[in-house]
Each structure stands twice: as structure tokens, then as C-alpha cells.
Amino acid sequence: MATLGSAPTPVDASLPIASPAAVATTPAPRHSLLVRVTHWLFTLCFFALLVTGIEILISHPRFYWGETGNINMSPLFKIPIPSSRNLVPTGYGYVLPDQNGWSRYLHFQAAWLVVFTGLLYALHGFFSGHFRKRLLPGPEHLSRKNLSAAILSHLRFEPPAEAEAHSYNVLQRLAYAFAIFAMFPMMIWTGLAMSPAFTSAFPVTVTILGGHQSARTLHFLLTIAFVLFLFVHLLMIFLAGFFHRTRAMITGRVNNRADS
Amino acid sequence: MKHLSRRKLITTGLAATAGVTGLGVATHLAHKYGLVPPDGGGIYGPGETLTYAAQRLLTRHSLAREFSPVEISAKPLANELAPFSDEFKRFQADKFTDWRLAIDGLVDRPASFSVSQIKSYPSRSHITEIGCEEGWTYIAEWIGTPLSHVLDLVGVKPHAKYVVYFSIEPDWWESMDMADALHPQTLLTYGMNGDDLPVGFGGPLRMRLTRQIGYKNVKFVNRLTLTDNLKPFGKGTGGANSDGGYAWYAGI
Numbered sequence: 001m002a003t004l005g006s007a008p009t010p011v012d013a014s015l016p017i018a019s020p021a022a023v024a025t026t027p028a029p030r031h032s033l034l035v036r037v038t039h040w041l042f043t044l045c046f047f048a049l050l051v052t053g054i055e056i057l058i059s060h061p062r063f064y065w066g067e068t069g070n071i072n073m074s075p076l077f078k079i080p081i082p083s084s085r086n087l088v089p090t091g092y093g094y095v096l097p098d099q100n101g102w103s104r105y106l107h108f109q110a111a112w113l114v115v116f117t118g119l120l121y122a123l124h125g126f127f128s129g130h131f132r133k134r135l136l137p138g139p140e141h142l143s144r145k146n147l148s149a150a151i152l153s154h155l156r157f158e159p160p161a162e163a164e165a166h167s168y169n170v171l172q173r174l175a176y177a178f179a180i181f182a183m184f185p186m187m188i189w190t191g192l193a194m195s196p197a198f199t200s201a202f203p204v205t206v207t208i209l210g211g212h213q214s215a216r217t218l219h220f221l222l223t224i225a226f227v228l229f230l231f232v233h234l235l236m237i238f239l240a241g242f243f244h245r246t247r248a249m250i251t252g253r254v255n256n257r258a259d260s
Numbered sequence: 261m262k263h264l265s266r267r268k269l270i271t272t273g274l275a276a277t278a279g280v281t282g283l284g285v286a287t288h289l290a291h292k293y294g295l296v297p298p299d300g301g302g303i304y305g306p307g308e309t310l311t312y313a314a315q316r317l318l319t320r321h322s323l324a325r326e327f328s329p330v331e332i333s334a335k336p337l338a339n340e341l342a343p344f345s346d347e348f349k350r351f352q353a354d355k356f357t358d359w360r361l362a363i364d365g366l367v368d369r370p371a372s373f374s375v376s377q378i379k380s381y382p383s384r385s386h387i388t389e390i391g392c393e394e395g396w397t398y399i400a401e402w403i404g405t406p407l408s409h410v411l412d413l414v415g416v417k418p419h420a421k422y423v424v425y426f427s428i429e430p431d432w433w434e435s436m437d438m439a440d441a442l443h444p445q446t447l448l449t450y451g452m453n454g455d456d457l458p459v460g461f462g463g464p465l466r467m468r469l470t471r472q473i474g475y476k477n478v479k480f481v482n483r484l485t486l487t488d489n490l491k492p493f494g495k496g497t498g499g500a501n502s503d504g505g506y507a508w509y510a511g512i
């Protein structure tokens with residue numbers, strides 16, 4: 001079902017053109033096209049933002065809390081890496097090449113793309129019922145029994161049950177919801193809070209974070225959080241069967257015969 | 261293999277047509293209202309144009325955050341400077357008494373001003389934060405004459421679109437649009453924290469834009485040109501930094 005935006009609900013099957021036979025051979029995809037396209041666009045942007053973000057970071061690998069921060073002030077923490085600027089006392093005897101020009105261009109371009117992608121995904125998620133039905137944990141997921149069973153089976157690194165090829169388990173739902181509704185919006189917010197032009201129009205966006213340098217530090221800590229998320233995300237996908245799960249995220253289909 | 265219904269084909273087709281038309285109309289409007297930056301072409305053009313257009317629409321008149329005197333950084337940081345040219349050293353030896361700011365290009369009365377002349381005009385000061393693209397920042401009180409005041413004295417021609425400003429030091433120049441040039445916080449800065457502007461921070465004269473980051477705040481300014489076209493300057497991108505691969509608009 002190559003449709004953009006419409007959720008693969010049974011309503012689709014009752015469209016006038018679709019014959020009953022066609023319905024029987026094309027079951028609703030595991031992941032709708034929109035979820036798949038936005039997921040991979042997001043992943044692409046994420047790596048662009050990560051690489052360019054690190055490039056920007058090495059021009060001043062020190063973080064501060066509050067409004068201002070520079071090498072005359074004591075940092076909250078330092079990253080023990082060489083810098084691309086002579087100005088920063090890193091203890092290394094050399095200076096890395098400056099790559100900030102294209103890094104900043106690409107960072108902000110990828111930021112726009114990731115914002116549009118996120119908007120599209122969120123609008124679809126809210127209006128199609130995807131978030132409510134398939135992503136957010138419901139009361140049945142959050143029962144103590146279900147939670148402890150999920151935690152135990154994860155701690156034992158048990159392979160997931162067959163049903164999980166078709167639906168997310170409670171820990172997955174919690175992690176995804178946290179990434180989508182907390183980490184992602186915070187990333188955009190802390191990014192914008194570093195813009196002197198944006199904050200001239202909306203000063204509270206930076207003052208309630210504690211100032212420019214606090215926003216920068218939070219932006220960096222969120223980067224770490226995203227990298228940790230990605231690490232666990234990939235580990236889980238490996239445990240569940242990297243090939244099958246990733247194919248389902250690309251094509252939308254779960255191959256039941258081959259699936260464990 | 262995929263089963264496409266006619267309704268879906270039609271909706272997708274309509275959406276795609278609307279999208280392409282919308283993009284065309286948006287590009288046309290952006291050009292018409294001056295929302296495309298000089299580096300709006302090339303692979304990073306879309307992102308730059310979105311940033312510049314969005315911020316021009318949202319922030320044309322907004323003032324950068326101002327701070328209270330207690331928030332002034334005890335230890336501001338003057339960035340590294342290349343060794344001074346002999347020409348600069350001669351002015352410095354004379355305590356900059358002969359320093360002049362020349363204004364030419366699309367103006368009714370090209371003129372040149374001494375620093376003491378500029379100091380005799382109405383002054384304005386603001387306590388604002390300046391940030392380097394590397395990530396560090398400090399807060400200082402900046403004292404100067406609004407650029408708009410000096411531009412009024414020379415009479416800017418209506419079709420001027422940019423102010424190009426040059427440092428006395430080689431390969432150091434930038435440009436800004438008229439929205440920033442006429443912005444009340446944009447100062448020809450000659451003082452800092454109640455004193456003369458130290459040489460390390462750009463004295464005798466520094467261009468200070470509050471809503472763009474450090475590299476647009478050119479030090480040792482001695483010439484301004486008004487123009488409607490940035491192509492003839494340098495490589496044509498509107499600044500030494502954008503010629504070197506950085507964004508022309510640095511509001512982020």
C-alpha cells in the first residue's frame with residue numbers, strides 16, 4: 001500500500017477499487033510507509049547532525065553552566081580531546097583543521113529537515129492513531145506484572161516472542177515515547193535557544209534554560225542521550241534479528257515464515 | 261505488486277502538484293521580499309534561505325537580550341588577532357587621532373568621519389552578549405553611535421540593499437542587510453564597559469551587530485560601502501567569512 005499519510009487501517013480494505021482477493025494477499029504493513037520514510041530520513045539527519053555537531057564541538061570542547069562561558073572562566077566539564085582552535089588550552093601540542101564552515105551549514109540544513117520530518121511524523125502519529133494504538137504504552141502495558149515480566153526477559157536477554165515482530169513491547173514503547181516526546185523536542189529547543197536572533201524574538205526560550213551556555217550544555221548532553229538511545233536501539237534490534245527487523249522497517253512487511 | 265487505488269493516486273498526485281506549486285510560489289515570494297541570502301544557492305542554499313527568511317520574518321525589529329550591569333563578564337575574551345599591519349601601528353602610535361571612517365557607494369553625500377566626530381553624535385549603549393561561532397560567549401557594555409544615525413547623515417539611496425564594511429586589516433570585511441543596518445542596537449562601537457574600546461576588542465571602531473555572532477562584528481572598521489549587489493566584492497558572497505566557507509547570515 002504505497003500511500004502517504006493514510007494509516008493502514010481496515011478502512012483501506014473497504015475502498016471501492018480494492019477487490020477482496022487483493023485485500024487477502026496484501027495485509028496491512030508492519031510499519032506504515034510514512035513511519036518508514038520519516039524514520040530513515042530522521043536517521044540520515046541524525047548522522048549528519050552528529051558528525052557536524054562533533055566538528056563544531058571540537059572548536060571549543062569545554063562546557064559551562066549559565067549565560068556566559070569562555071576560556072577565562074572555569075568550565076563545568078571539558079572533553080579531553082584536541083581542539084580545532086589555537087585559543088583553547090587542551091594540553092595537546094597541536095591544532096586540528098577547522099571544519100566549522102561546512103559543518104555549520106550542514107548542521108542547520110539537517111536541523112530544518114529533521115524538524116519537517118518530525119512534524120510530519122508527529123502529525124501522522126496523532127491523527128492516524130499510530131501513537132495511541134501502537135506506540136504509547138496503554139494501561140495493560142503498564143501493569144506491574146507486565147512491566148516486571150518485560151524487564152526480566154530483557155535482563156535475561158531472551159529472544160522476543162513472535163508477537164513482538166508485530167507490535168512493540170512495553171519497554172520499547174517507553175523508550176520510543178521518551179525519545180519522541182522528550183528528547184527530540186528538547187534537542188530542537190536547546191538548538192534554537194543558542195541562536196541570538198531567535199532569542200531576540202523569544203527570550204524566555206533561553207532564560208528558562210538558565211542561559212546560553214546552559215542551553216549549549218543541555219544540547220550536548222542530549223546528544224549523549226541520543227547516542228545511548230541509538231546504542232540500545234541497535235543492540236535490541238540485533239538481539240531480535242537485525243535482518244528481519246530492519247527489512248520490516250524498510251519494506252513494511254514481516255516475513256512470517258522466516259521470522260523466529 | 262503494490263495495489264494502488266485510484267483515489268490514492270489522485271490524492272497523491274494532487275498533493276505532489278500542490279507541493280511543487282507551493283515551493284515555486286514560496287521561492288518567488290522569497291526573492292520578491294528580499295528573503296534570500298547572498299549564499300542562497302548551492303547545496304546548503306535551502307537551509308540558509310529557510311533560516312534567513314524565517315528569522316527576517318520573525319525578528320526584523322526584535323531587540324537582542326540586554327543584561328544588567330552586574331552580569332557584565334569580569335573577564336571578557338578578546339579573540340586572537342593576526343599581527344597588526346604597519347598602517348594600523350602608525351594609527352595606534354598616534355592614539356587613533358587621524359582614524360577616519362569613509363562612507364561611499366549608494367549614498368547621496370559620500371563622506372568621511374573622524375572618531376571624535378562620531379563620538380559627538382548621539383550615543384547609545386547596551387549590555388549584550390557576544391558569542392563566537394566556536395561556542396564561547398561573554399557579556400559587555402558596548403557604547404557607540406547607532407549606524408542608522410551616520411547613514412542618515414550621508415543619505416542612503418532607496419535601492420541600497422546592503423552595507424559592506426571593511427576593517428583596515430587585510431581580508432577582513434563583511435556585509436549586512438538594511439534590516440540590521442537600521443536596527444537600533446547596531447552600533448559603530450567606540451567604547452566598552454564605560455571606557456574606550458580596547459584595541460583587542462576592536463578599538464578604535466568596531467561594527468557591533470547584536471543578533472548575529474562574532475564574526476560579523478568586524479574590528480578596526482574604516483570604510484563602509486552601500487550597494488545593491490554583493491557580486492563585485494571578493495568572491496561575491498558578501499564577506500570574507502562567507503568567501504571562506506562560512507554562512508553569510510550568522511543569526512543561526
Ligand code: HEM
Pocket residue numbers: 046049050052053054056057058060107111112114115187188189190191192194195216219220223226392393394395512
Ligand atoms: C539529533 C540531532 C542533533 C545532534 C546530535 C546535535 C549535536 C550537536 C553538537 C554535538 C553540537 C556542538 C555543541 C557545541 O560545541 O556548541 C551542536 C551545536 C549546535 N546545534 Fe545541534 N544537534 C542536533 C540537532 C540540532 C537541531 C534540531 C538544531 C536547531 C534547531 C541544532 C542547532 C545547533 C546549534 C545552534 C548549535 C551551536 C552552534 C554554535 O556553537 O554556534 N542542533 N549540535
Ligand code: HEM
Pocket residue numbers: 031035039043046135164165176179180226229230233237245246247248249
Ligand atoms: C538516533 C537514531 C534513531 C532513532 C531516534 C530511532 C527511533 C526509532 C523509533 C521512535 C522507532 C519507532 C517508530 C514507530 O513505530 O513510530 C524506531 C523503530 C525502528 N528503528 Fe530506529 N531509530 C534510530 C536509528 C535507527 C537505526 C540506525 C536503525 C538501523 C538498523 C534503526 C532501525 C529501526 C528498526 C528496525 C525499527 C523497528 C523496530 C521493531 O520492529 O521492533 N533505527 N526507531
